[in-house]
Amino acid sequence: xxxxxxxxxxxxxxxxxxxxxxxxxxxxxxxxxxxxxxxxxxxxxxxxxxxxxxxxxxxxxxxxxxxxxxxxxxxxxxxxxxxxxxxxxxxxxxxxxxxxxxxxxxxxxxxxxxxxxx
Amino acid sequence: xxxxxxxxxxxxxxxxxxxxxxxxxxxxxxxxxxxxxxxxxxxxxxxxxxxxxxxxxxxxxxxxxxxxxxxxxxxxxxxxxxxxxxxxxxxxxxxxxxxxxxxxxxxxxxxxxx
Numbered sequence: 001x002x003x004x005x006x007x008x009x010x011x012x013x014x015x016x017x018x019x020x021x022x023x024x025x026x027x028x029x030x031x032x033x034x035x036x037x038x039x040x041x042x043x044x045x046x047x048x049x050x051x052x053x054x055x056x057x058x059x060x061x062x063x064x065x066x067x068x069x070x071x072x073x074x075x076x077x078x079x080x081x082x083x084x085x086x087x088x089x090x091x092x093x094x095x096x097x098x099x100x101x102x103x104x105x106x107x108x109x110x111x112x113x114x115x116x117x118x
Numbered sequence: 119x120x121x122x123x124x125x126x127x128x129x130x131x132x133x134x135x136x137x138x139x140x141x142x143x144x145x146x147x148x149x150x151x152x153x154x155x156x157x158x159x160x161x162x163x164x165x166x167x168x169x170x171x172x173x174x175x176x177x178x179x180x181x182x183x184x185x186x187x188x189x190x191x192x193x194x195x196x197x198x199x200x201x202x203x204x205x206x207x208x209x210x211x212x213x214x215x216x217x218x219x220x221x222x223x224x225x226x227x228x229x230x231x232x
Binding site for chain 1: 154160161167208212220222223224225
């Protein structure tokens with residue numbers, strides 16, 4: 001079946017502009033995650049959605065960053081007034097995000113959106 | 119709390135020699151542990167995972183990892199490196215009581231010399 005898809009694959013923008021990144025998770029996955037990966041660095045957690053629960057926004061670096069998810073489907077990550085330090089690859093992942101001690105639900109990652117802020 | 123430490127940021131081996139990528143974890147609960155691989159300009163791919171069954175886990179491409187609770191380690195090994203193994207490897211611990219939220223290590227870049 002189809003994996004996690006993200007669009008656009010590449011985005012070049014000017015400093016100060018707003019950008020919107022899209023993620024389509026695997027159908028049936030209740031959990032959706034956004035990560036940021038700067039050049040040569042590891043993954044930085046941004047935000048996490050699980051079903052109808054309030055999202056975990058603890059990783060968002062500033063109030064310029066926000067994300068929404070419609071039900072258990074598409075999510076958009078919005079960065080307002082972009083800065084050069086926002087340049088990175090933004091990765092989305094989805095999983096069967098269960099709790100209560102059930103373990104081993106791997107995350108499936110999309111190919112990422114490479115954002116370049118000039 | 120959960121966290122992961124990957125002890126080496128870079129590892130270099132010769133083709134045909136063994137690979138060892140080290141990972142130590144900290145978890146308040148009995149953890150699930152994963153290794154992911156990221157090839158240049160490619161997405162993250164799951165190599166293997168530990169979920170409390172057998173402590174020696176076999177993954178794709180000849181990789182395996184052993185869960186050692188007493189050492190809080192989950193090191194990744196491969197008997198014989200191949201040029202195509204050159205990539206970045208991430209160790210991950212998840213919290214089963216918080217919707218399996220992932221905590222990533224900082225990554226280890228594996229270089230394979232001919």
